[in-house]
Amino acid sequence: MRTKHVNVLFALTAFVLFSFSCFCISRMTQTSSQLINCRNHILEFKEKILHLKNKTERNNRELINALSKVKYEMTQRKNMPVNLVEKKMNTLDKNKTGSNTFEVLKFFFPHLRKVGRIYPDVIIGKEKTGVSFALGISTVSRGNQSYLKQTLNSVVSRMTLSEEKDSVVIVSVADRNEDYLKSVVDMIKKRFKRQLKSGSLEVISIPAFFYPNTLHVKKSAEDSGKLASWRIKQVLDFCFLMLYAQPKAMYYLQLEDDIIAKKMYFTQITDFVHNITSNNWFYIEFSILGFIGKLFKSEDLTDFVRFFLMFYKDKPIDLLLWDIFQVKMCNPGENPEKCAERNKQIRIRYKPSLFQHVGIQSSFPGREQYSKDIYY
Missing domain, CATH: 3.90.550.10 (Spore Coat Polysaccharide Biosynthesis Protein SpsA; Chain A)
Structure with missing residues (x-):
């Protein structure tokens, strides 16, 4: 009789452990999925920042070139002899x-x-x-x-x-x-x-x-x-x-x-x-x-x-x-x-x-x- 109770207790404990393991595995899978999604968002955000940085640098270069050209033309016009x-x-x-x-x-x-x-x-x-x-x-x-x-x-x-x-x-x-x-x-x-x-x-x-x-x-x-x-x-x-x-x-x-x-x-x-x-x-x-x-x-x-x-x-x-x-x-x-x-x-x-x-x-x-x- 006592052995029967021990077996029931052991089965109950095994069931609880199995259920807890399943729960933990489920949570870990969900968390892993969230982490992957989060990582993807971070990578996408990083890509956008890098693209924006490159675009800003390109615009800055174009602006600097344009200003240099205007400055050069103004200098040329200022120094241009009258006959030209x-x-x-x-x-x-x-x-x-x-x-x-x-x-x-x-x-x-x-x-x-x-x-x-x-x-x-x-x-x-x-x-x-x-x-x-x-x-x-x-x-x-x-x-x-x-x-x-x-x-x-x-x-x-x-x-x-x-x-x-x-x-x-x-x-x-x-x-x-x-x-x-x-x-x-x-x-x-x-x-x-x-x-x-x-x-x-x-x-x-x-x-x-x-x-x-x-x-x-x-x-x-x-x-x-x-x-x-x-x-x-x-x-x-x-x-x-x-x-x-x-x-x-x-x-x-x-x-x-x-x-x-x-x-x-x-x-x-x-x-x-x-x-x-x-x-x-x-x-x-x-x-x-x-x-x-x-x-x-x-x-x-x-x-x-x-x-x-x-x-x-x-x-x-x-x-x-x-x-x-x-x-x-x-x-x-x-x-x-x-x-x-x-x-x-x-x-x-x-x-x-x-x-x-x-x-x-x-x-x-x-x-x-x-x-x-x-x-x-």
């Missing part, structure tokens, strides 16, 4: 996008819609932007007579270095005569090396395809037709120059190639502009003659150009400048005196005039002009 700054622009390359400022021309001239890029043919200078003032000078050949050197000497030399740094003078050669273009380029390279190197002086050449075919037809007509053609082209020359200058500066000052400037003229202009309390002005007149010495806000230039292009065949540009105020500021049936008074508030006259007309030989062949600004 000149470059030819491919105006007919349709793979390049043109400046948005010139797109307005395609609305008025259908022949330009086939042109991929509207931009000056030649640029000498550094295409300076982000300045306060852009000064535009349009020039054409006057035969054996030229006033451009005198004009540039006057305009450029009467700026301080800080004023020169905050401005850009743009000479626009609006003449198809290659000899005249070369003479202008050679003269400026010789006389104004420092200004070219600093980027404060540029020369552009208007592409021949810009002008409509009707303009070339009129040139072969009689004298009255040639005069009309000359006036039309002059309006278009100014429009192209204004569009080119617009993105460069806050203000645009229109000059001509046969004027001289007063001493300290630029200081007087900047002081006057900065001291104007109202920003409602449309332009400031620093000379009473024609289109000389007219200062515009660059943000308004596109509106002016649009108006000029609507009526470029009808009147000279200085008369169109008067007309635009009549259209914008004078109400139908309004008392002319009220309109004139309102115009004075947005068309500001500065006295004394800061620019004087000195040219006698007109850009129109065989014509002489002796107009002078009496307030200079």
Whole structure:
């Protein structure tokens, strides 16, 4: 009997030990599986970290290479001699996008819609932007007579270095005569090396395809037709120059190639502009003659150009400048005196005039002009 109890106890103990062993084996298997999963996750995480590290190192190398390239190009550009700054622009390359400022021309001239890029043919200078003032000078050949050197000497030399740094003078050669273009380029390279190197002086050449075919037809007509053609082209020359200058500066000052400037003229202009309390002005007149010495806000230039292009065949540009105020500021049936008074508030006259007309030989062949600004 006692042996029977011992056998039962032994069997029970064996069963308990077997059950415990099974439990332990089960737990160990589960734990082993979890450990394997954990190890796989760690390996996967390690792979991702290694990939991210490699990608970061690659990006750092690319960034360092890009910065080195930019630094090298800036150094090369800084050390580039003036005679290498000149470059030819491919105006007919349709793979390049043109400046948005010139797109307005395609609305008025259908022949330009086939042109991929509207931009000056030649640029000498550094295409300076982000300045306060852009000064535009349009020039054409006057035969054996030229006033451009005198004009540039006057305009450029009467700026301080800080004023020169905050401005850009743009000479626009609006003449198809290659000899005249070369003479202008050679003269400026010789006389104004420092200004070219600093980027404060540029020369552009208007592409021949810009002008409509009707303009070339009129040139072969009689004298009255040639005069009309000359006036039309002059309006278009100014429009192209204004569009080119617009993105460069806050203000645009229109000059001509046969004027001289007063001493300290630029200081007087900047002081006057900065001291104007109202920003409602449309332009400031620093000379009473024609289109000389007219200062515009660059943000308004596109509106002016649009108006000029609507009526470029009808009147000279200085008369169109008067007309635009009549259209914008004078109400139908309004008392002319009220309109004139309102115009004075947005068309500001500065006295004394800061620019004087000195040219006698007109850009129109065989014509002489002796107009002078009496307030200079």
